[in-house]
Amino acid sequence: MTLTSYADSALSVLPPLLAIAMAVITRKVLLSLGVGIILGVALLTNFQPVNGAEHLAKSVTGLFWDDGAVNSDNLYILGFLIFLGMTTALITVSGSAKAFAEWARQRIRNKRDAKLMTIALGIVVFIDDYFNSLVVGSVSRPITDRYYVSRAKxxxxxxxxxxxxxxxxxVSSWGAYIIAVIGGLLTARGFTETSHLMTFVEMIPMNFYAIFSLALLFAVAWFSLDVGPMQQHEIKAQRGELFDAERGDPPGANSELEEAQTGSVAGLFIPIVSLVAATLGFMIYSGAAELEQFSILGAFENTNVGFSLFWGSIVGLLVTLVLSLKQSLETRLLVQAIVVGGRSMLPAIYILLFAWTIGGIIKELETGLFMVHLLGDSISPEYLPMLLFILAGITAFSTGTSWGTFGIMLPIAADMAMGTDTSLMLPMLASVLAGAVFGDHCSPISDTTILSSTGAGCHHIDHVLTQLPYALIVAAISMVGYLVLGLGHSVIIALITCSVLLTAVIALLKYRQAR
Known part of the structure; x- marks a missing residue:
C-alpha cells in the first residue's frame, strides 16, 4: 500500500489539531483521539475506506507486534501501569496509606506543606518522568487529599x-538520551573540545522553561496562586470535591476498597523504596549490557526504560504482597485489591493506546517536518533561539511527544547554527529542549500529561485545562529570555531578565488574588 506524503502540506497538522480541539471542547478524550486517528488514516490512504481500515489495523497491531516481533517497549509500559495500580491498591487495603497520612498530619502542618512535600518528592525522584508522575502521585495523594488540595493541582x-x-x-532517562543525541550532533559537526556530559551541564541554565516552571511551581504552592480554571477546582476542593465526581472515578482511583486498621508507615515506604531501587538497578543493568566498558553515564545512555520500569514494578508488587501477607490481611481483600488496582489503570491505558496510535499516524504524516519548514531560511540568527522555542513547542503540542520533537528538531537546530552563528549552537539546542517540554505540557495527546493525571487521580482533560495557563505564563517569560540570549549572547543577563519577569508576574497574581 502506498501512503500519501504530507511533509510539505498544512493538511498534516489537521488530525492532531482536530483531536486537541475536540478534546478541549467535548472533554471526551477517547472520542477526540479516535476522530483524529480516523482523519489521519484517511489522509494517508487518500480517503480509500478499505486501505484505510487495513492501515488502521496495521497501526493498532503495531502497538503490540512490530516487524515480526513483540513490541516489548509498549508492553513493558502497559505492564508497569497495571502492576503499579495493583501495588497502590494493596498499599491502600493494608491501611498503610492511611497510616502515612496520619503520620504526616503530625508533621505536615497545613495545605502549603502538603504541596511543598509533593514538589520535594518530585524533584528527588528524577530518574524518569513516567516513574515520577505515577509513584510520587501515589505517595502524595493521601496527604494532599487530607488537606483538600484538588486533584487538578x-x-x-x-x-x-x-x-x-x-x-x-x-542521570535520568531523559538526560542520558539527550546527551547521546546532542553528543552525536556536536561530534559530527566538529565540536569536540568538551565532553558530552559537560556540554549538557553547560546547557542546563539555558533551559529557561524547565527552570522557571519549577520556580513558578514553588510560588504557586507557597502563595496559593490559582489561575484560570484551577481556581474553581481549588474552591470545590475546599468543599471536599477533590475531582469532578459527576464524570466518575478518574484513572488510578481505588475508592471501592476497604482499608485495614493495622497499617504502618513502613508498609508504604518499603514498597516504594523497593520499587525505586529495583527500577534504578534494572536501568543500570539493562544499559550496562550494551557497553564494552562499564560507566554509570554510559549505562543510563543505553538503558531500556520500559524494561526497567516493568521489572521494577514487579519487585515493588511482590514486596507489597509479602508485607500484606505478614500483616495477615484476608485473602478476599488481597484479591480484591489486585483486581481493582489493575482495573483502575484501564482508563489511562485506553487513552495511552489511542495517544500512541495517533502519534504513529502523525509521524507518518510528517507533521513535525512540516512545522520545521514553516521557519524558512530568511530569519536573522539572533531571533533563532526564540523562534526554535516556539516551533518546538508547537511541534510537541501537535505531536504529543517531547522525545519525538527532540529527534526531529535537534539536528535541524544544529544545522541552522552551523549555517548562521556557531556561537548560538548551545542556546539553539537548549531552546528546542525547552520548547518541547512546553508543548508536551500543553498537549492533551501527550503520554506524560496522561500519566500525570493518572498519578494524581485527576480527570485527564481537567489537568490539561488547569495546567495550560501556568505553562503559557512560563512560555512567555522563556520567549523573552531566548530573545535576550540571542541578541546579547549572555546567559546571565537572560536569566536575570526572566527572573525579573517572573517576580513581576507573581506580584501581579498576588495583587489580583488579594483584591
Missing amino acids: LAYILDSTAAPVCVISP
Whole structure:
C-alpha cells in the first residue's frame, strides 16, 4: 500500500489539531483521539475506506507486534501501569496509606506543606518522568487529599516536576538520551573540545522553561496562586470535591476498597523504596549490557526504560504482597485489591493506546517536518533561539511527544547554527529542549500529561485545562529570555531578565488574588 506524503502540506497538522480541539471542547478524550486517528488514516490512504481500515489495523497491531516481533517497549509500559495500580491498591487495603497520612498530619502542618512535600518528592525522584508522575502521585495523594488540595493541582505539581526535572538532570532517562543525541550532533559537526556530559551541564541554565516552571511551581504552592480554571477546582476542593465526581472515578482511583486498621508507615515506604531501587538497578543493568566498558553515564545512555520500569514494578508488587501477607490481611481483600488496582489503570491505558496510535499516524504524516519548514531560511540568527522555542513547542503540542520533537528538531537546530552563528549552537539546542517540554505540557495527546493525571487521580482533560495557563505564563517569560540570549549572547543577563519577569508576574497574581 502506498501512503500519501504530507511533509510539505498544512493538511498534516489537521488530525492532531482536530483531536486537541475536540478534546478541549467535548472533554471526551477517547472520542477526540479516535476522530483524529480516523482523519489521519484517511489522509494517508487518500480517503480509500478499505486501505484505510487495513492501515488502521496495521497501526493498532503495531502497538503490540512490530516487524515480526513483540513490541516489548509498549508492553513493558502497559505492564508497569497495571502492576503499579495493583501495588497502590494493596498499599491502600493494608491501611498503610492511611497510616502515612496520619503520620504526616503530625508533621505536615497545613495545605502549603502538603504541596511543598509533593514538589520535594518530585524533584528527588528524577530518574524518569513516567516513574515520577505515577509513584510520587501515589505517595502524595493521601496527604494532599487530607488537606483538600484538588486533584487538578496535584496533577499540575506532578507534571511540573516530572519533565522539567528530568530534562535538566544528566542521570535520568531523559538526560542520558539527550546527551547521546546532542553528543552525536556536536561530534559530527566538529565540536569536540568538551565532553558530552559537560556540554549538557553547560546547557542546563539555558533551559529557561524547565527552570522557571519549577520556580513558578514553588510560588504557586507557597502563595496559593490559582489561575484560570484551577481556581474553581481549588474552591470545590475546599468543599471536599477533590475531582469532578459527576464524570466518575478518574484513572488510578481505588475508592471501592476497604482499608485495614493495622497499617504502618513502613508498609508504604518499603514498597516504594523497593520499587525505586529495583527500577534504578534494572536501568543500570539493562544499559550496562550494551557497553564494552562499564560507566554509570554510559549505562543510563543505553538503558531500556520500559524494561526497567516493568521489572521494577514487579519487585515493588511482590514486596507489597509479602508485607500484606505478614500483616495477615484476608485473602478476599488481597484479591480484591489486585483486581481493582489493575482495573483502575484501564482508563489511562485506553487513552495511552489511542495517544500512541495517533502519534504513529502523525509521524507518518510528517507533521513535525512540516512545522520545521514553516521557519524558512530568511530569519536573522539572533531571533533563532526564540523562534526554535516556539516551533518546538508547537511541534510537541501537535505531536504529543517531547522525545519525538527532540529527534526531529535537534539536528535541524544544529544545522541552522552551523549555517548562521556557531556561537548560538548551545542556546539553539537548549531552546528546542525547552520548547518541547512546553508543548508536551500543553498537549492533551501527550503520554506524560496522561500519566500525570493518572498519578494524581485527576480527570485527564481537567489537568490539561488547569495546567495550560501556568505553562503559557512560563512560555512567555522563556520567549523573552531566548530573545535576550540571542541578541546579547549572555546567559546571565537572560536569566536575570526572566527572573525579573517572573517576580513581576507573581506580584501581579498576588495583587489580583488579594483584591
